[in-house]
Amino acid sequence: MANTATEYIQHHLQNLTYGQLPAGYQRVDAYGQSQGVLTEPTWTFALTPAEAKEMGFWAIHVDSMLWSVFLGFVFVLLFRFVAKNATAGVPGKLQNAIESIVEFVDTSVRESFHGKNPLIAPLALTIFVWIFFMNLMDLIPVDWIPGLATLAGIPYMKIVPSTDPNITMSMSISVFFLMLFFWIKVKGVSGLFSDLALHPFSSKNPLAKVILIPVNLLLETVSLLAKPVSLGLRLFGNMYAGELIFILIAMIGWAQLPLHFGWAVLHILVITLQAYIFMTLTIVYLSSVHEEH
Numbered sequence: 001m002a003n004t005a006t007e008y009i010q011h012h013l014q015n016l017t018y019g020q021l022p023a024g025y026q027r028v029d030a031y032g033q034s035q036g037v038l039t040e041p042t043w044t045f046a047l048t049p050a051e052a053k054e055m056g057f058w059a060i061h062v063d064s065m066l067w068s069v070f071l072g073f074v075f076v077l078l079f080r081f082v083a084k085n086a087t088a089g090v091p092g093k094l095q096n097a098i099e100s101i102v103e104f105v106d107t108s109v110r111e112s113f114h115g116k117n118p119l120i121a122p123l124a125l126t127i128f129v130w131i132f133f134m135n136l137m138d139l140i141p142v143d144w145i146p147g148l149a150t151l152a153g154i155p156y157m158k159i160v161p162s163t164d165p166n167i168t169m170s171m172s173i174s175v176f177f178l179m180l181f182f183w184i185k186v187k188g189v190s191g192l193f194s195d196l197a198l199h200p201f202s203s204k205n206p207l208a209k210v211i212l213i214p215v216n217l218l219l220e221t222v223s224l225l226a227k228p229v230s231l232g233l234r235l236f237g238n239m240y241a242g243e244l245i246f247i248l249i250a251m252i253g254w255a256q257l258p259l260h261f262g263w264a265v266l267h268i269l270v271i272t273l274q275a276y277i278f279m280t281l282t283i284v285y286l287s288s289v290h291e292e293h
Contacts, residue, residue, distance in 0.1 A: 071130065112284055138246065234277065
């Protein structure tokens with residue numbers, strides 16, 4: 001484990017990484033003990049941040065993948081359980097909470113989405129609840145689960161998937177491809193090109209219209225590509241900053257409990273707000289490709 005404050009922070013911010021190390025690589029564990037030299041390329045778990053970096057692009061953050069999939073199953077099973085046991089009479093507390101969430105998301109879709117697509121409401125609900133669950137993991141004290149993982153021989157364990165840019169960017173890129181899919185489905189390839197090439201500047205003069213096409217394409221393409229980048233990085237940046245504050249609070253010692261509680265209360269707003277923003281922007285982006293200028 002960590003011996004200094006810097007090592008403590010680095011340990012808690014490091015993902016459990018699985019990837020390939022090249023032949024001839026000198027392996028060293030977190031305590032500086034040599035683990036030998038690899039005689040051939042080897043797929044393995046990284047023992048140190050340096051090994052995780054050496055594994056490169058194709059390495060997998062196993063903890064982020066496991067926790068995000070687990071929380072996805074929690075979402076599906078919880079909502080399925082409530083749906084199967086829903087009563088027409090006075091609802092219980094859990095059913096009332098789930099119905100409130102569904103109604104809230106449905107209202108958001110009705111207000112922000114101006115097309116006809118039965119996929120949008122279920123997609124918005126999935127995004128909101130799934131991201132909320134991932135963000136909610138940030139309220140668990142930072143040493144509990146990583147400490148248990150260390151006792152089990154697992155060197156690293158990050159439990160908040162939304163603090164991993166691989167997770168947030170994969171979600172935003174998925175939204176981006178959904179935009180492109182529905183853009184082409186609703187308006188066709190010609191409609192997509194028209195939206196990019198004839199806006200925001202237009203002219204009734206045919207020659208001026210042709211001249212403005214490259215300018216419009218440049219501006220609209222940059223704006224289009226900025227959407228998934230900003231969508232994913234916004235969620236990552238806010239949650240990463242919140243996690244870092246929890247880690248810093250954990251280093252204080254005896255005073256950490258009241259500070260942790262105080263920041264957790266404030267952080268609940270961030271957790272909910274970031275899930276709501278991601279959901280709302282997804283609805284708005286998908287609505288934009290269904291609308292006619």
